Structure formats: C-alpha cells, structure tokens
Amino acid sequence: xxxxxxxxxxxxxxxxxxxxxxxxxxxxxxxxxxxxxxxxxxxxxxxxxxxxxxxxxxxxxxxxxxxxxxxxxxxxxxxxxxxxxxxxxxxxxxxxxxxxxxxxxxxxxxxxxxxxxxxxxxxxxxxxxxxxxxxxxxxxxxxxxxxxxxxxxxxxxxxxxxxxxxxxxxxxxxxxxxxxxxxxxxxxxxxxxxxxxxxxxxxxxxxxxxxxxxxxxxxxxxxxxxxxxxxxxxxxxxxxxxxxxxxxxxxxxxxxxxxxxxxxxxxxxxxxxxxxxxxxxxxxxxxxxxxxxxxxxxxxxxxxxxxxxxxxxxxxxxxxxxxxxxxxxxxxxxxxxxxxxxxxxxxxxxxxxxxxxxxxxxxxxxxxxxxxxxxxxxxxxxxxxxxxxxxxxxxxxxxxxxxxxxxxxxxxxxxxxxxxxxxxxxxxxxxxxxxxxxxxxxxxxxxxxxxxxxxxxxxxxxxxxxxxxxxxxxxxxxxxxxxxxxxxxxxxxxxxxxxxxxxxxxxxxxxxxxxxxxxxxxxxxxxxxxxxxxxxxxxxxxxxxxxxxxxxxxxxxxxxxxxxxxxxxxxxxxxxxxxxxxxxxxxxxxxxxxxxxxxxxxxxxxxxxxxxxxxxxxxxxxxx
Numbered sequence: 028x029x030x031x032x033x034x035x036x037x038x039x040x041x042x043x044x045x046x047x048x049x050x051x052x053x054x055x056x057x058x059x060x061x062x063x064x065x066x067x068x069x070x071x072x073x074x075x076x077x078x079x080x081x082x083x084x085x086x087x088x089x090x091x092x093x094x095x096x097x098x099x100x101x102x103x104x105x106x107x108x109x110x111x112x113x114x115x116x117x118x119x120x121x122x123x124x125x126x127x128x129x130x131x132x133x134x135x136x137x138x139x140x141x142x143x144x145x146x147x148x149x150x151x152x153x154x155x156x157x158x159x160x161x162x163x164x165x166x167x168x169x170x171x172x173x174x175x176x177x178x179x180x181x182x183x184x185x186x187x188x189x190x191x192x193x194x195x196x197x198x199x200x201x202x203x204x205x206x207x208x209x210x211x212x213x214x215x216x217x218x219x220x221x222x223x224x225x226x227x228x229x230x231x232x233x234x235x236x237x238x239x240x241x242x243x244x245x246x247x248x249x250x251x252x253x254x255x256x257x258x259x260x261x262x263x264x265x266x267x268x269x270x271x272x273x274x275x276x277x278x279x280x281x282x283x284x285x286x287x288x289x290x291x292x293x294x295x296x297x298x299x300x301x302x303x304x305x306x307x308x309x310x311x312x313x314x315x316x317x318x319x320x321x322x323x324x325x326x327x328x329x330x331x332x333x334x335x336x337x338x339x340x341x342x343x344x345x346x347x348x349x350x351x352x353x354x355x356x357x358x359x360x361x362x363x364x365x366x367x368x369x370x371x372x373x374x375x376x377x378x379x380x381x382x383x384x385x386x387x388x389x390x391x392x393x394x395x396x397x398x399x400x401x402x403x404x405x406x407x408x409x410x411x412x413x414x415x416x417x418x419x420x421x422x423x424x425x426x427x428x429x430x431x432x433x434x435x436x437x438x439x440x441x442x443x444x445x446x447x448x449x450x451x452x453x454x455x456x457x458x459x460x461x462x463x464x465x466x467x468x469x470x471x472x473x474x475x476x477x478x479x480x481x482x483x484x485x486x487x488x489x490x491x492x493x494x495x496x497x498x499x500x501x502x503x504x505x506x507x508x509x510x511x512x513x514x515x516x517x518x519x520x521x522x523x524x525x526x527x528x529x530x531x532x533x534x535x536x537x538x539x540x541x542x543x544x545x546x547x548x549x550x551x552x553x554x555x556x557x558x559x560x561x562x563x564x565x566x567x568x569x570x571x572x573x574x575x576x577x578x579x580x581x582x583x584x585x586x587x588x589x590x591x592x593x594x595x596x597x598x599x600x601x602x603x604x605x606x607x608x609x610x611x612x613x614x615x616x617x618x619x620x621x622x623x624x625x626x627x628x629x630x631x632x633x634x635x636x637x638x639x640x641x642x643x644x645x646x647x648x649x650x651x
Contacts, residue, residue, distance in 0.1 A: 051107035057164045058101075058157075059094040062129075065157030066090030069149045085144040089133070090153065097129040122161055130154030177203055183211040187248035187275075189239070189266050190255035191217040191227055197291040198254050198280055203228055208293055214246040236262070239269035252296055254280040263303050264558075279303055301488065301495055304558045320534050321346035324440075327399035328353055329384065329432065330406030332360020334490030335445060337367065338526045339403055344368060352397055354380040355406070384428025394435040401441045403529060404432055407461070410492055411449070414456040415577040418624040419617030425460035426467075426612055426628075433471045433479075434609075443532050444468040444481040446541060448518055451483070451586040455577030459628035465541050466607030466632075472538035473606050480536035481604065483543045485518025485582065487525050494552060498559045507568040508556045515574070516549035516581050528599070535595045543584050543600040607631065 070086035101107055106121050134150040137143050186202075188195055195215070202210050215227065218235040225232050233242040243251065251270040253263060263279065270277040279299050280291065326343055330336040331353035337360075340353055355361050361379050366372040380397075382389050384406055394402075407425050408414055414421045429444065436442050446465050449458035465481040472479035488495050494517070498508050524544065532542045553569070560567040574580065585591055589602045615627055 054161075054165070055098065055107060058097060058161050059091075061157040061160035061164070062094040062097055062153070063087050063090035065155075065160065066093060066145065066149055066153035068156050069151075069153035070145050072152070073146050073148060082145070086149065086153075089137075089145050089149065093129055093133045093150070093153070093157075096132050097125060100125050100128045100132075118165065119162065122165070123158060126154055126158040126161065178206060178208040178211045183209055184250055185213040185246065185248045186210045186250045186252050187233075187239075187242055187246060188212055188215045188230075189217070189236075189251060189253050190258070190280075191215050191219070191222055191232055192254075192256060194256040194280060194291060195254035196227060198252070198293070198296070199228055199230060201292050203230075205293060210250070210252070210293060210296070213248050214242055216242055236266060236269070239266060240273050243270070243273040243275050248275060250276040250278060252278045252280065253299075256280075260304055263299070267299060267304075299562075301555070301559060301562075321348050321401070321530075323347070323349040324400045325350045325398060326352065326401045326403070327394070327397065328403045328405060329355075330404070330445075331355045332357045332364050333405060334487060334493075334522055335525055335529070336403075336405040337364050338522045339405060339529060340364060341368065342526050342530060343403075350397075351378055352380055352399060353378055354382055354393070356381065356383040384431060385423055387427075387431040387434075390428075390431045391435040394432070394439075399439060401443075401533065402432065402436060402439055403443050403445070403533075404429060405445045407445070407464075409447070409457065411455050411457045411577055412575050414460070415575070415625075416621065418456040418621050418628065419619070421456045421460040422612075422615050422617040422624060422628070425457075426463050426615065429464040430467055430609055430612060433467055436471065436477065436479075437475050439475070439477045441477055441533055442468065442471065442479045443529055443536070444479075445529060446481045446483045448483055448485045448543075448582045448584050449579075450541075451583040451589070453629075453632055454579060456625055456628060457577070459625070459632050462632045463607060463612065463628065465604045467609060467612070469539035469604040470606035470609060478536065478538055480532060480538065481541040482529050482532045482536075483541045483584070483602075484525050484528055485520055485546055485549075485584075487522050488519055490522060494555065495559070498556060502559065502563045502567055505565075507570040508560060509570050509572050510552050510556050511572055511574050511578060512580060513553050513571055514580060515552050515578075517552060518546045518549050518582055518584065519555075520544065520546050531596075531599065535599070537601065539604055539606065541602045541604050543602060545598040545600065546584070549581065 066089055067083065067086045070082055074082065104121060104125055106125055130150045130153070133154075134147065137145070137147055137150065188199060191199075195217070199212055199215070202208055202212050212230045215230050215232045216234055216236070216238060217223070217232055220235070222232045223234060233245065239251065242248070251266065253266055255262065267277045277299060278296050281295055281297065321343055326348045328336050328340055328343070328351070331340050332355035336353075336355070340351060343351055353361065353364060355364075358374075358381055361381065362372045362374060365374065365376075365379060380393060382393055384390060406428065408420055433442070444464055446461045447457065449455060450462040450465055451458075453459045453462050465483075468479050468481050487493060490496070501508050524546075528542065528544045536542050556569050560569060585600065585602060591600045591602070593600055595601075611631055615624070615631075617624060619627075
C-alpha cells in the first residue's frame, strides 16, 4: 500500500513537471514571435508603412537577436520555471522586467554603430509592443484556464453572493476554481456603492441590500449566500427575509472567527443558525488565548461528556497537553466524546475516567494517582426547575461533589470552577448551589498554593437542555413553543464563547475571583422563539406558561455589592468572591424536606464570611 501511494505521488510530480515544461515551451515560442513581430511593427511604423528595401529582413533579424537576449535574461531570472502563478502580479513584474532589460541591452548594442540595421527607436517601441503581446498571450491563457475551472453550469446551483469584501471575494475565488463545485456564482450584491456594476472575477455586482429580489429574478439564482464577515444580526435577518420572499434558499458563510485556522472554501458555506440571527455581538474572537499555557500540562476535565466539557476537551487537545484526562459518570457521553476526538471509541484508554463526584474517596484516589496540574471543573446538575423540586441532589452533586474535588487539590496549579449567572443574587436551588461552589473555591484559594477561581456565564446556545434545543425538539414534534413570560430575557452565548472564557480564565484569573464575560445585551426569549418559528417549515404557535419557582424575569451578571473591575481585558469582569468555610456545608441535610434544604442553601449564600480554618481545607466528608 505505501508503495502504491509513493508511485502515485511520483506520477503526479512527473505530470506537473511535464505540464510546466509544455507551458514553458509554449510561452517561449510566443515570446520569440512577440520580439520579432514587435521589431518589425516598430520599423514599419517608423517608416510610415513604407519600408526601404531590406529593412523588413533587418528588423526581423534584430528582433530575433532580441528574442535570444530575452531568453538569456529570462533564464537568469527563472521566468519560465513556473515559480510565479500564471497571470499573477509577480509574473507580470517578471515579464516586464525581462522585457525592459532586453530592450535596454539591444539599444545599448545599437547606439555605438553609425550604420544601424534598424532605427534607434526600434528597441524601445518594439520592446513595448513585444511586452504588450506577451502579457496579452498570458492573460488570454489565464482567462481560458479560469473558464475551464468554473463549475459546470449543468450540474451546479446558481448562487447570488451578498457581500464582496475580503471574505466574499475569497469565497468567490474558491467557487470559480473548482470545476466539480456545487455552486456557480451568477451575480453579487454589496452595500458599497463604489462596487456597483463592477465585475469581480467576471461576476457583476448588481446592487445592494434593496436589490435582493430583483437580482434573484434577473439572474435565476436559486440560493443566496450571505458572505459578510462579522455582520450584525439585523442585516442577516433582513437579507434572509428578502431571500425567502423570492423562494430562493438562504445560506451563510461563518464568521471570520470560525475560519481563522484555514482559508475560506466552499465547504464552509452552511445553513443559517439561530446564533447568526440573534441581536448580540459575539466577542469570542476578541479574547486572545495563548495555547502554550496548556501545552505539556496534565489536565483534568470533570463533566467531560457534557456540552461545555466536551468542547473544552476539544479545545484543550489543540494546545497539545501532556495528558488530557476526561472524567464523567455518563459512559455513553464518554463514548461520544472519544468518538468525536479520535474518530473511534474503543473506551480502553487511560484518558477516559468513569467516576461520580459523589464518590469522595474515589475522586481523591483519582486525583492523587493521576496528579493533574490543571483542573477544569464542569461537572454539575444544571436544570433549574428539576433541582428546585429535588434540592438534595444539588447538595450532593453540586456542593459536596465540588468540595470533594477541591479537597483533593492541594497540589494542583490551577483550578477553574465553572459557575453560572444564576449565582449572582441567587433565588433558585441551582443558583444557590453554584454560588456556594464559588465561595468554596475562594476558600481553597486562601488555603492552597495553586490558583483557584470561578467562571460565570449565561445560557449556552444549543447545549443539551438549552432553550434552543428545547425549541428545536418542540418544532420537530409539531408542538407549540413554550415561553415562560413575554418579557423574560436571558444572556446567551455560544459554546465556543463559553469555553473560550474558561480558557481565558485559566490565564488571567486570580485567586478567589469569579470571572464574568461581557455578553452584551440580554435576549428576549420570545424573540428567540419567533426567530425559530419563522425558520420552521410549518406554522408554529407560541404559548406562554408563566415563570416557574426559582426563575427570574431578568438575569444578573453581577450580584449586589459586587464591584465590576476589568484589569486585564475590557470584556472580562473580575469579581471578588467571599470565602465560605467548608465546615458550614457539612450541616446540610439533603434528605430533609425540600423547603428546608432550600432555606439552608439560601442561608449559606447570604451569610458573611466565616472564620478561616487553620488546618487543611475540608470537612470530614463522612458527615455528608
């Protein structure tokens, strides 16, 4: 098999070399003809189209000499080696430089002679004509080749591109250089009036945003591709609505932040997502993260099979860690995670750890034996309404489970606890339990040598159990979309933003802090429901059910008395978190009446900072 691959590669190399040689011979012949023809034409015009006897032959002979000089100069400059793309600015410069040098050499050879075979102006005029002919031949060849590279009109989809900036033009180039491509650009639109009526790579710019309908009808395009980099959601919605009015399909090019690792290709074009239509600015691209802070380190991710944990593992893997340990109690989630990372899921590697946060001794043993240097703690129960009915589960998993991990982290360099905006002035069991984990993490920061901090962010789009996922399932089932209140708002962010903030926190976070991302304006859930209903293939009603216990009408990012300071980045707030003595949570009784458990959790969130223990962090977990 390796021999077949090597043989195929050798064949490809021979084919490429043969193609370069044929092209070089063709252009060499063309250039020779250009010099002879240019000198003849120059002499002919010099004598006003009435050549003296023998002048034609002398002009052709000098032109041939010029052609020989041109070949010599071109060989020195490697003009015919194929090192410059055909028709590129570099090749134009190479041809022009060679022609100027050739004309100068021939002119210098003629000037000392009193009996010149051709007028002294012939090298200048003939060289200019020869250069014009040579460039014309190359552009004609390039144009013919470009036409051959276009997608087949019979099998491709005619598309209209909206946006002819850098991203749009790069996408256009990609489409026009794939003969088997599925999209054939038949027109373009751009709001820049200076681009109207221009032809970019042969594709005409037909107008701006108000011309979508007329341009689709004029060109016969069946798809409009939105190719504006980092556009406002309002513009995406406007173009989408105009497109759907014509019956054409609407697709988008992902934001530039999603394309930083590669050049834009046709495969990047995708269907519009709800995150594209939201009225909020995505800020993940504005938060630089240095991957080398994770390179070579032993890293543990708890809750690795969840939405945040799995994306966190994927991003950590790109930083080339020394070892990535992925812990979860859900074996199916670990199976899916390994499949997404490695393309297979044998479940036989040491990187997967099946364990439960409630197993205090097991968690201690794992951390003691595997010795992680950095821990990202993403494991938690997160469904607000369910935890409101079963607060004891939040105590055992979110509170005591986090305490089990913290208590085993005496030698960890960094610990990042993933929290939620519901921990700011909490009124729900979820908010209470996550606020307590923030305070326990702050206590660990005061006792252990490593850096211990929390990250607080809002609802994650398309995560398991998120509002978007719930709406999608309701639409698929033909059910109404259920919204609690017409005015309810939430802070929304993509999973990439959430994970980026976690990685950012590992770099700039300080002991005992909670880091909060500036997520822009909150989004009305009713507006989100309307956007998704409009994308549905059939009519979908929206039903308002009323706020449930523990739910806020509007979430807060910062709690009462928390001071917003942004010392390192204008989009990341650093909030001081008061420490909570772990002995205090030992008195929680998860088996008490739910109302009693909720009351105990609320008291722990509200109480002032207790005394700091002189001994190591932790409460005897047997009391749990």
